[in-house]
Amino acid sequence: xxxxxxxxxxxxxxxxxxxxxxxxxxxxxxxxxxxxxxxxxxxxxxxxxxxxxxxxxxxxxxxxxxxxxxxxx
Amino acid sequence: xxxxxxxxxxxxxxxxxxxxxxxxxxxxxxxxxxxxxxxxxxxxxxxxxxxxxxxxxxxxxxxxxxxxxxxxxxxxxxxxxxxxxxxxxxxxxxxxxxxxxxxxxxxxxxxxxxxxxxxxxxxxxxxxxxxxxxxxxxxxxxxxxxxxxxxxxxxxxxxxxxxxxxxxxxxxxxxxxxxxxxxxxxxxxxxxx
Numbered sequence: 476x477x478x479x480x481x482x483x484x485x486x487x488x489x490x491x492x493x494x495x496x497x498x499x500x501x502x503x504x505x506x507x508x509x510x511x512x513x514x515x516x517x518x519x520x521x522x523x524x525x526x527x528x529x530x531x532x533x534x535x536x537x538x539x540x541x542x543x544x545x546x547x548x
Numbered sequence: 549x550x551x552x553x554x555x556x557x558x559x560x561x562x563x564x565x566x567x568x569x570x571x572x573x574x575x576x577x578x579x580x581x582x583x584x585x586x587x588x589x590x591x592x593x594x595x596x597x598x599x600x601x602x603x604x605x606x607x608x609x610x611x612x613x614x615x616x617x618x619x620x621x622x623x624x625x626x627x628x629x630x631x632x633x634x635x636x637x638x639x640x641x642x643x644x645x646x647x648x649x650x651x652x653x654x655x656x657x658x659x660x661x662x663x664x665x666x667x668x669x670x671x672x673x674x675x676x677x678x679x680x681x682x683x684x685x686x687x688x689x690x691x692x693x694x695x696x697x698x699x700x701x702x703x704x705x706x707x708x709x710x711x712x713x714x715x716x717x718x719x720x721x722x723x724x725x726x727x728x729x730x731x732x733x734x735x736x737x738x739x740x741x
Contacts, residue, residue: 501564501565502741506741507741509739509741510741515739515740515741516736516739516740517739517740517741518740518741519740519741522741
């Protein structure tokens, strides 16, 4: 998928546990794990908001667009 | 460290999380209530057959014959066993309802277990409704044969209660089917976090 999730990197940089972030955001650890792996179909704005609030970061720090050769214009 | 940031600790938990906690707490309570109801119904029926005077039993069963002076423990036990048939199916449904509430309490609202349990509840209620007139007929046969010289009476009553219970169980079964279909749609939504 062209959208890469860098959440795992940000968590490691800030030394934040997934369990704590999941509890704050209000999602299960399993879903957070799926998000870190980029295996979710979508991300709600309120989830993104709470992640950014907890990690004190911008959405762009968490998501990166890396187009595949088919997706390039 | 995040724990040093003042603002993070001042933010209240998400509203959805609080609502889910309420659902889980109520479901845990209801799971216990189902067991209590099942036990109370069984105990109530046992006490009815153990303690109710023979005249009252005959009156409530609608038999025209003159009742004997007393019922033996064997007859009372047989009456309890026959009466337990529709109640057993209802308890089977209540145990399924308990499984459903357990699933809710674990946070699995639209799970296969919860919906299958709801379907089992509907089946239990339907079987209870269908066996009620059969049990009543059995009781009628049992009690009518007791007075000396009396012939056996076989009567079959189909009451509005039975039809209502059947209709209600059908509605619950349809709801369970709709929920099953909806889980497949919800599965896709679940992949949104």
